[in-house]
Amino acid sequence: MQQNETLTFQKGLKDGLPICLGYISVSFAFGMMATQGGLPVWVALLISMTNLTSAGQFAGTQLILTGGLYIEIAVTTFVINIRYMLMSLSLSQKVDEAMTSLQRFVLSFGVTDEVFAVAMQQKGNINARYFSGLIAAPYAGWTLGTFLGAAATGLLPGSVRTALGIAIYGMFIAIIIPPAKKAKPIAKVILLSIVLSCIFKWAPYLNRISSGWVIIVCAVIASAYAALRYPVHEAEVQE
Amino acid sequence: MNYTRILTCIFIMAFVTYIIRMLPLAIFKKKINNRFVKSFLAYVPYSVLAAMTFPEILYSTANLYSACIGLAAALFLAYHGRGLLTVALGSAGAVFVAEQILHVIV
Incomplete structure (x- = not known):
C-alpha cells in the first residue's frame, strides 16, 4: 500500500489533543484516588507514566492499597488489559509495513482505547511519525492530570475524602452503562458479572477468595457465556 | 509504607500491560478469525469493570446508606450519558451531601 504523506507528527499531535483533554480529567480522578488511598504523589505519577491505562491501573492500584x-496484580492487569491485544492486533494490520521493529516496540506502549479509535479512523496506513504525535499529547495529559489530582487531595478535608471513595466506582459505571443501554448483550454480561461477584462476596466459603481472583473468575465466566450466546459481528469488536 | 512491594507491584503492572500491547503489534501478521475469541475479548472490559464495581461500591464510603445514594446518583448520571468525571464527582457529591444530612439526623 502507498504511504500517506499527510500523516505528519503535527497532524498526530492535533488529533491527539482532544484525547489529551479527556485524559486530564480521568487521570485527575486517578491521582486523587491514589493519594487518598495513602500513596505519595510520586508513586501515583510513576504508575500513570509507566502504565498509561485507565481501568487497568485503577484496579492495580486498588490491589496495591488492599x-x-x-x-493477583499480574493476572488482574492481564485480564483487564487483554482487550489491548485485540487493538494492537488490528493496528498491526493498519500500520505502515515500513515501520521498524524498534518503532513498534516503542509505539505499542501508547496503545489506549482512544488512541486506537482515532488511529483506526484514518484512511490508509499509519506511519510512525503520525502515531508518535497521536500518543504524545495524551501521554502528557495523563501525566499532568495525575499530578494535579494527586496534589489536590492533600488539601481536602476528611469529609470530602470519604465521599471521594466512591468516585472510582462512579467512573466505572460511567464507562459501562452507556454501551449497556445500546446493546442488550452487554447489559446481560454486566448483570451476570455483578450477580457472580455478589455471590463471591457474600456466600460462605466463597467469600474467602481474594478480590483479584473473584474479578477474573466473574469476568471469564460472564464473557465466555456472552461470547457463546451473543457472538459479535466484525464491526462491533473494534469499539 | 513498604516501597519495595509498591515498586514491585508497579513494575508488574507496567510490564504486563506493555507486553499485552507490544506482542501483537510486533509479532502478529494475521488477523484472528475465531469468532468466539473475538466476542470474548469484546465483552471482557464490561464484565471486568462490573465485577470490580459491584458490590464493592457499597463499601466505598462511610456507610451503606450514603453509598446507596452515591450509587443511585452514578447510575442516573451515567444513564443520561454524562462524562466520566461528571459521573465520578457527581456520585461523590451525592455521598457528601447524604453523609452531612445523616450526620445531622443521627
Missing part, C-alpha cells in the same frame, strides 16, 4: 498478591 494488599493484593503479586500474582
Whole structure:
C-alpha cells in the first residue's frame, strides 16, 4: 500500500489533543484516588507514566492499597488489559509495513482505547511519525492530570475524602452503562458479572477468595457465556 | 509504607500491560478469525469493570446508606450519558451531601 504523506507528527499531535483533554480529567480522578488511598504523589505519577491505562491501573492500584498478591496484580492487569491485544492486533494490520521493529516496540506502549479509535479512523496506513504525535499529547495529559489530582487531595478535608471513595466506582459505571443501554448483550454480561461477584462476596466459603481472583473468575465466566450466546459481528469488536 | 512491594507491584503492572500491547503489534501478521475469541475479548472490559464495581461500591464510603445514594446518583448520571468525571464527582457529591444530612439526623 502507498504511504500517506499527510500523516505528519503535527497532524498526530492535533488529533491527539482532544484525547489529551479527556485524559486530564480521568487521570485527575486517578491521582486523587491514589493519594487518598495513602500513596505519595510520586508513586501515583510513576504508575500513570509507566502504565498509561485507565481501568487497568485503577484496579492495580486498588490491589496495591488492599494488599493484593503479586500474582493477583499480574493476572488482574492481564485480564483487564487483554482487550489491548485485540487493538494492537488490528493496528498491526493498519500500520505502515515500513515501520521498524524498534518503532513498534516503542509505539505499542501508547496503545489506549482512544488512541486506537482515532488511529483506526484514518484512511490508509499509519506511519510512525503520525502515531508518535497521536500518543504524545495524551501521554502528557495523563501525566499532568495525575499530578494535579494527586496534589489536590492533600488539601481536602476528611469529609470530602470519604465521599471521594466512591468516585472510582462512579467512573466505572460511567464507562459501562452507556454501551449497556445500546446493546442488550452487554447489559446481560454486566448483570451476570455483578450477580457472580455478589455471590463471591457474600456466600460462605466463597467469600474467602481474594478480590483479584473473584474479578477474573466473574469476568471469564460472564464473557465466555456472552461470547457463546451473543457472538459479535466484525464491526462491533473494534469499539 | 513498604516501597519495595509498591515498586514491585508497579513494575508488574507496567510490564504486563506493555507486553499485552507490544506482542501483537510486533509479532502478529494475521488477523484472528475465531469468532468466539473475538466476542470474548469484546465483552471482557464490561464484565471486568462490573465485577470490580459491584458490590464493592457499597463499601466505598462511610456507610451503606450514603453509598446507596452515591450509587443511585452514578447510575442516573451515567444513564443520561454524562462524562466520566461528571459521573465520578457527581456520585461523590451525592455521598457528601447524604453523609452531612445523616450526620445531622443521627
